[in-house]
Each structure stands twice: as structure tokens, then as C-alpha cells.
Amino acid sequence: MRGGWLLLLLVGFSAGCVAATPDEVVDRAPASDWMTVPARDLLVMEVRGGARVVIRLAPDFAPAHVRNIAILARRGWWDGGAVVRSQDGYVVQWAPRDEKAVKPRGYVATLPPEYERGVSGLRVTSLGSADSYADRAGFVEGWPVGMSGDGRVWLAHCRGMVGVARDMPPDTGDGQELYAVTGEAPRQLDRNMAVVGEVVSGMGVLTGLPHGTGRLGFYVRPEERDPIVRVVLASDLPEGERPRVAVMRTESGSFAAYLHARAKRTDPFFVRPAGGVALCNAPVPVRVE
């Protein structure tokens, strides 16, 4: 935690006596252990000053919600909108300029819950550590998930995950207002909200915003809100402006080694490895260009 140990670390390596750290596992992972995210599954949000937030969408888990979001993005729905809420240690939330405006063709006002799905057809990697919120925790196609004994699987509310704000059930939200988790994983929301993706780049842009002073961290005055310049699908950007995102394959050998290294830290800084790791403390490695 202080920084003067880099030299010792290097000495340790050169002596060949130090097992791989999580960062080293990531650095050494071969190309075959990464999957490229299609540009149509990337949402690019530009805020004040041109700063970019890139979100990987999860059509495998919330297809109807993601379809709405893509339809709205293609219409420029959030352009001129704003971040409306920043609750310290919880979420940042954003909204379009006018939620009541006439919607584009294809938009659906009332959506199915999409809070969970069947596990069949998915490649599951088990976390191998106990979980407080699910029978089993693990990873599926690059996502952190909870799983039940009866074969259901759902995206977990880890830091960076993006969900659909809603009012009360049976309302499930229509995708116009989205939130990103910024604090300690609020896993109590799992299976209670539609999770539609994950921030893969630009989290610091969101967590760097001033906290709202109103109830639940909403901004009180409109001028406190941080304006959204535009939200667009990467596939609608010119080739040269598209972010390129690769996610480590969670069924790969590199990811198994990464999980092992997270649970059994052998960097010389550690005197006592934990032996386990929490689902949301083992973020799936992502490369963004």
C-alpha cells in the first residue's frame, strides 16, 4: 500500500520464486483467451468535456430491455439528457431530456421482468468460494452471475454493472433511465432489477461526478446535473471512432489462473492469502482500446 516495494517485487521474479499475480496472468493471457465484443453490443456515452463511458450490453440476459435501449440510442434519445443522480457508495443514474416524448417505432413500454434466465446453453465457470446471495456464484460468457440450485442464473449487481431503474412492481422499467453501480455491490437488488450491461471503460467519469445532495443522491437543481452530450451504439460510429473491447473468456485457462491468483495472493506484499474471493472482488478482465 505504500509503493516502495516494486524493486523487491522485481527481485522476487528474477529469482523465479514468486507465483503469478492477477495482473501478470492478465498480461500473459493469449489472444485465444479473449473474446471481442461486437460493436452493436457497445453503448458509448459522451459527457461534458468529451469524456467517454463505454458500456457492454447483455442481450443474452435482458434481450427485450437491450432492444429498447438500442432503439432509443439510435434515435438519439439521451442526447441532451443528463446524469440525474449520484448517491455516494451506491449508484449513478442518468435519464433522457424528455421521458414523455413520442417514442420511436419498435420501442415497447411494458417489458417482461428479465431478472433471471435458465442456465442451459451457457458456459459456466464456478467461483469456487462461498456466496452470501446465491446457492452458487460464478461467471458466464464474461459476466459475474448468481445461480440457484434449480438451474436459474442472473447477472450480479457488482460495481460497474448497469441496470434499468424502475418504480414499483409489476413495473420493470423501460430502459430510459439507467444506473451504474458505484459502491459496495448491492447484491440485494439481484433478481429485483433488470441488469442490462456493464461499464467497461470510464467508471472514473461517473464516480468523479459530484454527489447529489437530494434524497437518494438526486441532484436538487437542474444546473447541478451533468449533461449528456450523446449516447450512441458503437456500431453507429465511424470505424475510426469505435472503442474496441475484448473480455477475457471466463471459461479459459487464463481466467481460471486469474481467479486462483485473486484468491491466493502470492505477491510479496501479502503475508496471508485469504484462500477465497468474493464474486464482485474478481472483476472479469477487460481490454479497451
Add this chain to the structure above:
Amino acid sequence: MRGGWLLLLLVGFSAGCVAATPDEVVDRAPASDWMTVPARDLLVMEVRGGARVVIRLAPDFAPAHVRNIAILARRGWWDGGAVVRSQDGYVVQWAPRDEKAVKPRGYVATLPPEYERGVSGLRVTSLGSADSYADRAGFVEGWPVGMSGDGRVWLAHCRGMVGVARDMPPDTGDGQELYAVTGEAPRQLDRNMAVVGEVVSGMGVLTGLPHGTGRLGFYVRPEERDPIVRVVLASDLPEGERPRVAVMRTESGSFAAYLHARAKRTDPFFVRPAGGVALCNAPVPVRVE
């Protein structure tokens, strides 16, 4: 997550059909279920603009480290110091103006690890949910803890916990540089660092600082650092300026009800309670005046 449900919540209560939420349990907790933190165990940090961060110290867990910190605070050791690091989603760290200056009498340069202690004599409340990092997780005297099968107990690196920065083992840090956890609980640090307390007020002051752009979130240029006006023990402040801090007794009936409500959310917003809760997602309720 959207906010329009307050009315429904009230209707639900008046009909007597809604179990208590965590907030309600806290609001209803009788005075006997709270303990007052002695002023000598409160560290008050004042930063730019007079904003205050209040830290509850943990002499039961790290007595030698806490003693050093108290000795340094009484000497005004951090006055004119600075926050030197803000790593998004991890920690904020601060330091005195001159670590090499002549230390006051009583200060000890080399301290015992104090990473864990025996559980005997402590009142333990079990979390009741699985934990990824310890044989058992729970609470002791208002602190979140991990516990081993052989009777050891240690403070857990939950959001808000304060620890002592160090270089490599066997160095354990002397308490001059402290950090507060700001992101997803880095429990891999448990039993690897001396945890000396918890931020009980003013977390937003720390998380609201700009993120450092250097390696590990350190500020690159001195002028980026946020200056510390002073750090003082509350017991050294005039009576009228002392913060008053009460922590819910973790062995109380109110705390058991709070834990139950966190694990089995019955607020009308929830369609599916998790049934469990993670240690660091059940922050011990604190009242600060």
C-alpha cells in the same frame, strides 16, 4: 430505484402489512441498543473548506497502532499534511507534511503486526450468511469481523474502514500514513494490514476528491493534493465542537432485527429477497451529531 414509490410505502405501513425495513429498525432502536463512542477514540480530520471526517478508532484490535496515532494527533502531526492518493474504487490515503521529522515522545517506530487477535472476551454476533474470506463472518463491539475456526478474529476491510499503509513485510507501518477503503471491500487485505478504525462521518468528503492520475491513484503534482487543515482527537476539542457518535450495539435485539431486514428485504420495492447478506453490505448503524 426511481423514487415514485414513497406514497405506496406509506400506504403499506398504514395497512400494517409491511415488515420493518432496515431504516425503520434503526429509527426504532431504543437508546439501550446504542453505545456512545468515547471522545478519546474519535479522530477528527478537517480538510479544505472546513469539511470534517470523523474516524472511530479501534484500540481493542490495534492498540499499539492506535496509541501511535493518538500520540501523533496530539502533536498536530497531520496538520498541514495532505491527502496523497485517491484510487477510484479502492482507497483514499493521507500523510503528514514530513514523515521524517523528529517524532514526539512515546511514538514507536516498529510495531507488532496487530492483524488479528483472540476472540475471547468479545461479544460476537454471527452474520448468518456465508463468507468468501473467513470461516465465519460477524460483528464484535460494533465492528465487522472475520473469524477463523481456531478462535482468531480480525477487522474486515469493508468500505469506510481505516488501515495503516505499509511497505513490505515485516514492516507493518507506523500509523503516519492511513487509508480509508472507498470501493468494493478489498477483503484480500484482511490479516495483511493493521486496521485501526472506521470512518463514521464524512465518507463523501473523501470519495468526493478527484481521483489521482498517477500509479495506484497517487497525485502526481503536489498542488493536486487536498490539504489537511488538522487532525485532532475529539477529546482534545472544546466540549461544544466534539462530534457525538453512537454505534448500534451489535449484540442487541435491534441489530439482529436489522441484519434480518437486510437479508430478507420486504420493502414493497423488492420482489425477491436474497435471503442472505454479505458482511460489508450490512454496515453497522451509526448516529453522529
